[in-house]
Amino acid sequence: MTRGRVIYSCPFIPAEWVRAHGFAPSRIIPRLAATSPNAGMCAYAQAFADTAARDEDAAAIIVTTICDQMRRSAEKIAAKTRTPVFLMNVPHTWQNPGSHKLYRDEIERLGRFFVSLGGEPASNDGLVRVMKGFDEARACVRGSRSMLTARHYSESIASFNHDPSAYVGVSSSSGPLAPAAGAPVAIIGGPLMGESFVILDLIERTGGYVALDGTETGERTLPAPFDRRRLNDDPLGTLCETYFGGIPDPARRPNSEFFKWLGRMIEERGIRGLIVVHYLWCDIWRAELRRIAEWSKLPVLPLDAGDGRLDPTRTMLRLEAFFEVTR
């Protein structure tokens, strides 16, 4: 039994912290908004705001400041719902201890917010238990990569994030798929919406093989396994370090760690091309497109998700052309 679902979108919200306070963490994948967003408004931010505000079962909604549009969405959501909305500061800087302390202070403030909603204070033992459970479940999800199609793998990550507790104690029993054919590529970018997961099928249908889902909804934002030597002594410190100190994101300043991570993944997985999915008004990703191409020296295909609707025919044609170049 939980005290209700806590919904959010930002990968820097530790699901373990939500669960340790007695709530069910749910990192949702919003559906496309019924109406087109206003000019200048990111389609994802609008879709999240609409989906969150309409969710009458949620016990709370958490929004973070990692992106300006999402920060501003918190106000929009709060105006449309009676569900408590918590805006958490996630520092953009990371190279000095003050930023790490601010993140931890904000996590503790989030904990007090949960308690104010009737949650239980997180005990060290309880937090360690949840962290171990989620860590193992996450390892299981990671381990399933060779057994699933790209789309199923990404959907299973999304599904785990949507309800991590459901994965605790479950192991995968299927065997590996046949070795993948096609040019190994990475898809990177912001979060995918429910409708956009089809892109993973389209890549494989047009001659590619998704060797890495580096979108915000994919592998990139899965926190690394916890340091088991530290876990029992300092679970909250371990949690903060693993999330804030470990998840690579282009919104960090500087965002050098994102490029280091991408370089490592390109080498490890033999990636030969990059597909970057971005929304029309997402400055964070759009500003990096040219740099990613210059830096990686790989063929890069930007896929503009515009207002959230990826046109399948146009996308197919672009992908086909891209794979002709990549081969």
Place this chain on the structure above:
Amino acid sequence: MIGQPQRITLDEWDFRYAELCGQGMVEPSYGGPLRRHVDDGGDTRLLRLRYDDSAAALRLWNFLLTEEDRLREARAQEKLLVGAMKDLGTVPVMAYSAPNVVAFYPDGAWWIPCVMEMNAGLMSIASSLGLDETFCPVRAMVGAFVTQAHFPIPDMLTCSVGATCDDFSAIAQRLEGLGHPILWWEIPGRRKPDPDERAIALPGGFEAPACQVEFVQSELERVKAAISDLSGAPLGDEALCEGIRAANHIRRILSELRTLAFTAPKCPMPALEMLIAEMLAIHFCSDRDEAAVVLGELLDEARARVEAGVGVLGAEAVRVFWVNPVADLRVMNLLEDCGGRICGTEYLFAHALDAIPEDLPPMEALARMALADPMAGSSADRAERAIGDAGRFGSEAVLISRIPGASHCAYEGAVIGEMVKSRLGLPVVEVEVPPIADALMPTLRTRIEALIETVLAWRN
């Protein structure tokens, strides 16, 4: 005896300049006729603007339009240059407290495409680097770094991040990717203190929890250490206090100027010159002492006009509160051409107009000021401040000018507009102003005229 002030064209300024010289006008070293900025500097937009006809306004324009020369001269004199990005009014106060350091505001390059009517090619360069028109016009700054034709590459670059617009953060990161190292410092999203937290009053009337002030102070300590390293001399409290006093001197002049310009029965200083004057308070246009002199002269001129009961506009002009700075300066003229006058502004840096507390340790005072940034809080906070100022200055209407592509503009206009309407009952119009708005002038004119006519109908 003061004459009837007027808004005049550049052609008219040629005659006016000769007239003022004939009257014995004494100019500073950067003085001269405005036309030379078109002929020698390529600032062709000046041909389309209307200006105040005073010697004080001439000095203001010459001061603004010679900043590039000043920066090159500072470099030649081996002064150290600090480019303070996205930081509206904090790091320059610190930098000018250090010996041999000059701070400037690279973001100011956002007006180059307007002033040079796109001839500098900065937007094209930005686009070629992946920063297209979906970004705020401040992307011109990247072009200015590439061409190095508008300011020398600074010895140190700082940029505030956190609760800032994504456009600027992304553009600055792109700049760093091009090989310009940046000292990033964080301003978290300002929030209301929880009941169990110590609340700290900020300049401008907001509150923040003590822990946020302490955090920003620690971030500014990093900037201070970097400036000290750069200048080779520790930046002590005494120098910072002196720097704060000097900044407050400028802010006090500007405050009096704004109050006069916004509340006098007849507007004593046009909207365009007032916009430039406000901008000087953020970064002093690369010469803090001269900025005080320039603003002081403008204030003297406004005072004399108010005392004489004259103004650049009639007493019937509709009193408009303006939200956000415009990328095209010509639109400030347009408001007056349509029968309006500026009575209150929120150009994204209201906090840089407030006095910095002088009764606190200087770094804490600066942290409080930085955290009071209207952009660091919610749109509702920003609206609160605008509502307070609009009421104080007797504004009759509110005009929100969106900045094309800016991440905040898609959200806050609606919030500010709704709050203004429900709390003050004032009419509100939103417009979008690109760097060259000529093609949109008929639309902009129609929308502004509708706002003015609404107020006039209410008056009757």
